[in-house]
Amino acid sequence: MTSETTCEFCAIVTGRLHAEILFEDESTVAFLDNTAVMEGHTLVIPKVHATDIRAIAEDDAAAVMRTAHRMAALLDGVFTPDGMTLFQANRPAGWQDVFHLHVHLVPRCESDHLHRPWHAERAHPAALARTRQRVLRQTGDDAPI
Template sequence: MASECVFCDIVAGRLHAEILFEDERTVAFLDNTAVMEGHTLVIPRAHAGDIWEISEDDAAAVMRTVHRMAAVLDDVLTPDGLTLFQANRPAGWQDVFHLHVHLVPREDSDRLNRPWYVDRADPEALARTRRRILGEGSADALR
């Protein structure tokens, strides 16, 4: 557990949260800054600052809990949709530095907006980026 981590405090029971589910690796609770009813966060019990710090096993456990909570939110709240959001580092919009996944139930009429506009990428730029990612041994982790 990291000192001065609000999510570690929730895991340890030092800070109250409206917990919906917990198992040996994860905790799911209602976000106290919810943008929609049922806005839920899923975190690993073990402190991991972001996607680059979490173990593969804990990352898989987080996604299992996300999947489970998505089904519960769909059954109980019957939203029109669901947005998953996971941010890393300040430039990626992370503001609590303990990995977490947001599950935000959505309604057709809600006022939440996409954070970017969709536009076609240049195919040549995509090909260059692919070569860059897969070249020079950097893709060993994909094997």
């Protein structure tokens, strides 16, 4: 895994690595992805190094989502896409490539070359109920968190 000293996103935060920055505040940076899959493909990162969703503090995660919300509105106004895909991956099995939490914002159009990575089918209600119980068992309560 990467550390703050070897992380390319931390290097963007500190200015050691160039990026086309679109927005910055005290907690986050938004910049154009240098491997963009569509024009306007933007990444939003926390300024603090957090490898993934498990490692980030709740306030920093909220700041990332606030910036993602702001950038989605900006990109929508500039590109007038048919839709927007937000994507956040964790660990190699979850398709994470850079181990600094980041959210992708990808402006989309009906005829673009991107496609869903999976085909969804309805889960059986009993399976969902079992999964709910398994998750809530961790809280010691059967009520939602």
